[in-house]
Amino acid sequence: MRVIAYKNPGPIEAAESLIEIERETPKPEGRDLLVSIKAVSVNPVDMKIRASSGPLGDDDVRVLGWDASGIVEAVGPQAGSFQPGDEVFYAGSLIRPGTNAQFHLVDERIVGHKPQSLNWAQAAALPLTSITAWEALFDRLDVRKAVPGAANAIVIIGGAGGVGSIAIQLARQLTDLTVIATASRTETQNWAREMGAHHVIDHSKPLAPQIAELGIGAPGFVFSTTHTDRHMADIAEAIAPQGRFALIDDPKVVDIVPFKRKSVSVHWELMFTRPIFETVDIGAQGALLNEVAEMVDAGRIRTTLTEHLSPINVANLKKAHALVESAAMRGKVVLEGWA
Numbered sequence: 001m002r003v004i005a006y007k008n009p010g011p012i013e014a015a016e017s018l019i020e021i022e023r024e025t026p027k028p029e030g031r032d033l034l035v036s037i038k039a040v041s042v043n044p045v046d047m048k049i050r051a052s053s054g055p056l057g058d059d060d061v062r063v064l065g066w067d068a069s070g071i072v073e074a075v076g077p078q079a080g081s082f083q084p085g086d087e088v089f090y091a092g093s094l095i096r097p098g099t100n101a102q103f104h105l106v107d108e109r110i111v112g113h114k115p116q117s118l119n120w121a122q123a124a125a126l127p128l129t130s131i132t133a134w135e136a137l138f139d140r141l142d143v144r145k146a147v148p149g150a151a152n153a154i155v156i157i158g159g160a161g162g163v164g165s166i167a168i169q170l171a172r173q174l175t176d177l178t179v180i181a182t183a184s185r186t187e188t189q190n191w192a193r194e195m196g197a198h199h200v201i202d203h204s205k206p207l208a209p210q211i212a213e214l215g216i217g218a219p220g221f222v223f224s225t226t227h228t229d230r231h232m233a234d235i236a237e238a239i240a241p242q243g244r245f246a247l248i249d250d251p252k253v254v255d256i257v258p259f260k261r262k263s264v265s266v267h268w269e270l271m272f273t274r275p276i277f278e279t280v281d282i283g284a285q286g287a288l289l290n291e292v293a294e295m296v297d298a299g300r301i302r303t304t305l306t307e308h309l310s311p312i313n314v315a316n317l318k319k320a321h322a323l324v325e326s327a328a329m330r331g332k333v334v335l336e337g338w339a
Contacts, residue, residue: 001103002020002021002101003020003023003063003102004020004063004064004312005018005021005062005063006018006019006064007019007062009053009054010050010051012321012325017321018314019061019314020313020314023101025102026103027074028105029076030079030107031076031078031107031108032075032076032108033075033076033082033111034074034103035070035088035090035103035104036070036072037099037101037312038068038071038124039123039312039336039337040124041067041127041128041334042065042067042317042323042324042332043066043067043129043324044249045094046065046321047321047324047325049062050064056096056097063100064098065099065100066092066094066098066099067090067124067334068089068090068091068099069087069114069120070088071086071087072084073103075108076108081109081111082111087116088113089112089124089126089293090106090110090111091127091271091285092104092110092275093106093110093272093276100312108286109283110285110286111289112286112292112293115293116297118296121305121308121335121336122303122305124334125331126296126303126332129163129165129332130170131271131289132163132248133163133164133170134170134288134292135269135271136163136267136269137167137171137223138174139269140246140267140269143177143244147220149240149241149242150219150240150241151217151218151219151220152177153177153178153179153216153220154177154179154220154221154222154223155219155221155239156181156225157207157223157226157227158183158224158227159181159183159188159195159200160181160183160188160189160191160192160330162304162329162331163225164181164225165191165330165331165332166301167223168192168196168197169195169196172195172196178219180197180198180201180214181200182203185328188330189202191330191331195304203230207234207235207238208233208238212238218238218239218243219239219243220239220243221244221246222238222244224245224246224247224249225247225248225249226327228254229253229254232254233258236258236262241264244265245259246266246267246269247267247269248270304331305331305332305334306329306330306331306333307320307323307329307331307334308333308334308335308336309333310335310336310337311335311336312335312337313339316335320333
């Protein structure tokens with residue numbers, strides 16, 4: 001099978017930042033599914049790993065990719081939730097080879113049935129960001145439990161990005177929260193409104209005064225998807241006493257001392273935690289992906305695909321990596337098909 005990988009960490013501009021190689025098609029064991037990959041999406045984690053980490057274990061290369069849609073080709077002896085021929089979508093695991101391959105092994109517990117109303121590319125845009133947003137909103141921030149005295153509102157910093165785009169939709173469809181998204185350009189502000197944000201403010205300017213000007217009170221929840229270090233002082237000022245704050249990015253320093261006076265709780269979300277540690281609730285990821293698929297097919301939420309490249313090859317993956325690294329993306333970039 002064809003695999004796109006890299007050997008040494010480095011910038012995407014390097015000649016061999018990504019290379020194509022041949023690998024033997026793996027066989028599923030345990031609860032694994034062997035999936036024929038039809039489309040993959042690129043996420044910031046692809047950039048972080050490629051720029052900083054070498055191959056896994058004794059491998060001589062590392063395969064990236066943590067979003068995919070495809071068809072189940074074979075199942076392991078302990079797998080019982082899927083059969084060959086099933087159409088699926090999922091986000092994989094950091095500690096296993098990625099989805100930038102013609103065939104891929106994945107634990108069935110973190111796999112969902114692909115939305116029937118979406119094509120391969122549209123479906124591949126959703127898994128990683130949907131899991132991240134869902135876990136941040138409902139497992140970490142517990143947004144269905146109100147903060148006493150706070151405005152029933154959430155601020156989503158980076159509302160036009162991949163995670164922000166789906167977080168806005170989930171918050172609108174599954175809660176009664178007032179959704180305040182941030183975006184700095186006209187096109188990204190319009191996109192956040194399309195996703196369902198009640199209010200859109202500019203994160204290139206101080207956030208706390210803009211939130212106050214809305215006149216709805218101090219929000220009970222803040223979810224930061226990007227550039228958290230730039231906004232910490234504003235978050236501490238704007239959030240309600242006893243509020244809950246979650247982040248997903250990797251600031252070099254996170255000073256939460258300013259939160260003490262308000263007893264703000266801080267939650268770090270990593271959607272790979274369940275598959276990395278095979279937690280007892282690992283199956284929650286497959287279950288929530290099935291819920292997302294049902295919501296898509298019911299017309300309640302939409303794909304966040306905005307950039308489509310074909311086929312899946314080195315040149316197009318380099319283009320996709322460069323797009324994500326530009327930090328100017330709306331939604332998601334997806335690659336589809338093997339030439």
